[in-house]
Amino acid sequence: MEKDWDIVEVLRHSRHDWLNRLQLIKGNLDLNRLDRAKAVIDEIVIEAQHESKLSNLNCPLFASLLLKSNWEGHSFQLEYEVLQESESLTFNDCLLTNWTNSFFGCLNSAIEAFQENHLSITIDLKAEGVRFFFDFSGIIIKNELIEKFLNDPKSSEMDLVVKEFFENELALEVFMPFK
Amino acid sequence: MEKDWDIVEVLRHSRHDWLNRLQLIKGNLDLNRLDRAKAVIDEIVIEAQHESKLSNLNCPLFASLLLKSNWEGHSFQLEYEVLQESESLTFNDCLLTNWTNSFFGCLNSAIEAFQENHLSITIDLKAEGVRFFFDFSGIIIKNELIEKFLNDPKSSEMDLVVKEFFENELALEVFMPFK
Numbered sequence: 001m002e003k004d005w006d007i008v009e010v011l012r013h014s015r016h017d018w019l020n021r022l023q024l025i026k027g028n029l030d031l032n033r034l035d036r037a038k039a040v041i042d043e044i045v046i047e048a049q050h051e052s053k054l055s056n057l058n059c060p061l062f063a064s065l066l067l068k069s070n071w072e073g074h075s076f077q078l079e080y081e082v083l084q085e086s087e088s089l090t091f092n093d094c095l096l097t098n099w100t101n102s103f104f105g106c107l108n109s110a111i112e113a114f115q116e117n118h119l120s121i122t123i124d125l126k127a128e129g130v131r132f133f134f135d136f137s138g139i140i141i142k143n144e145l146i147e148k149f150l151n152d153p154k155s156s157e158m159d160l161v162v163k164e165f166f167e168n169e170l171a172l173e174v175f176m177p178f179k
Numbered sequence: 180m181e182k183d184w185d186i187v188e189v190l191r192h193s194r195h196d197w198l199n200r201l202q203l204i205k206g207n208l209d210l211n212r213l214d215r216a217k218a219v220i221d222e223i224v225i226e227a228q229h230e231s232k233l234s235n236l237n238c239p240l241f242a243s244l245l246l247k248s249n250w251e252g253h254s255f256q257l258e259y260e261v262l263q264e265s266e267s268l269t270f271n272d273c274l275l276t277n278w279t280n281s282f283f284g285c286l287n288s289a290i291e292a293f294q295e296n297h298l299s300i301t302i303d304l305k306a307e308g309v310r311f312f313f314d315f316s317g318i319i320i321k322n323e324l325i326e327k328f329l330n331d332p333k334s335s336e337m338d339l340v341v342k343e344f345f346e347n348e349l350a351l352e353v354f355m356p357f358k
Contacts, residue, residue: 007243008234010189015227018197025204026220034208041205048194055187064186 005068013071053082054123057130058089061097065104066121075108076117076138084125091130091176099158099174103134106149107170112139129177136170146170184247192250232261233302236309237268240276244283245300254287255296255317263304270309270355278337278353282313285328286349291318308356315349325349 021044028037054063069078111117117138124131140146143165149155150162164171200223207216233242248257283298290296296317303310319325322344328334329341343350 005186006239007184007189007246008239010186011193011230011246012234014190014193015230019224019227022220022223026217029213029217029220032213034211034213038205038208041201041208044201045198048198051190051194055191060185060187067186067190 010068013068017070050080050082053085054080056085056087057082057123058087059091059093059096061093062100065097065100069104074104075111075113075115076119076136078119078121080121080123082123086125089125089130090179092179095158096132096174096176099154102152102154103149103172106145107136110140110142110145111136112141115139126175129175132174132176134170134172134174137168140167140170143167189247192247196249229259229261232264233259235264235266236261236302237266238270238272238275240272241279244276244279248283253283254290254292254294255298255315257298257300259300259302261302265304268304268309269358271358274337275311275353275355278333281331281333282328282351285324286315289319289321289324290315291320294318305354308354311353311355313349313351313353316347319346319349322346 021040024040025037028034028040051067054066057063066078066080107119115138118136120135120137122133122135124133146165150160159175159177161173162171163173200219203219204216207213207219230246233245236242245257245259286298294317297315299314299316301312301314303312325344329339338354338356340352341350342352
């Protein structure tokens with residue numbers, strides 16, 4: 001899992017993503033779909049704004065984990081949304097990152113590869129801390145791995161609530177108090 | 180000069196560059212200049228191809244130096260062009276990177292800030308090695324710093340030829356033999 005990402009490699013992945021986005025704009029322009037091309041640009045800008053807000057949250061470990069997640073060959077596609085903007089957060093970045101990393105690993109082993117598996121993370125800043133909402137939709141084939149992970153001491157030390165847990169959906173809420 | 184670039188920071192700079200490019204496309208679309216928008220996309224793709232070829236040259240130190248150069252607040256804008264594609268090069272990456280890094284530092288001290296200063300690097304693969312052509316155009320105000328640098332032992336150990344050296348231009352050719 002752990003990999004030493006150097007600047008050349010990070011930019012190689014990022015360039016690949018951006019060229020795909022550009023291709024989407026170009027494809028629409030070639031078909032004279034000007035409005036669709038503009039809409040694609042707006043969507044890309046919003047996505048970049050979430051990346052930017054994530055990068056400003058003062059949690060470099062967690063931000064790194066999320067930013068590179070889709071380049072690590074997981075069986076699920078990650079997207080995330082940061083509902084507010086802030087630069088002054090201080091929660092336990094390391095604890096959250098370790099737990100999330102383990103959760104990604106568990107999810108990878110528990111779901112069916114090559115299916116439409118999506119994990120969405122919503123980050124909601126509250127007065128006393130940050131609420132992280134993990135919402136997976138896709139095909140879970142090994143429930144028992146997820147159950148084991150949720151009962152693991154690693155998960156017990158988190159302020160974690162299981163909101164939904166079905167074959168096609170898993171929703172968890174993690175609360176990280178400010179230090 | 181040296182800075183520890185983490186993934187969050189690298190992507191922050193890269194995102195900023197890409198959003199500027201996107202803005203250029205969007206600006207043209209808003210003015211209904213469809214052809215200009217397509218031409219901008221083509222230019223961006225070519226630029227990205229040079230970045231990609233640079234990243235594949237098997238010289239991670241030199242590639243990193245060039246990729247992040249425009250994010251380091253130099254008084255000149257860097258662009259580069261890789262004339263051929265290759266993945267099997269082996270030259271002294273460390274030697275070239277150290278020399279180039281010193282050259283960037285020297286140039287920064289020798290030129291007038293806030294002017295149209297451009298450094299273009301052309302990378303040309305030859306049978307016995309790689310030819311690096313450094314072409315600066317802008318305003319040099321401290322010739323003596325460049326003379327000193329070119330006569331420095333650091334430069335003497337390079338296979339270096341001064342092609343042009345005027346107030347507004349400096350052209351150097353560096354040859355790196357294959358190992």
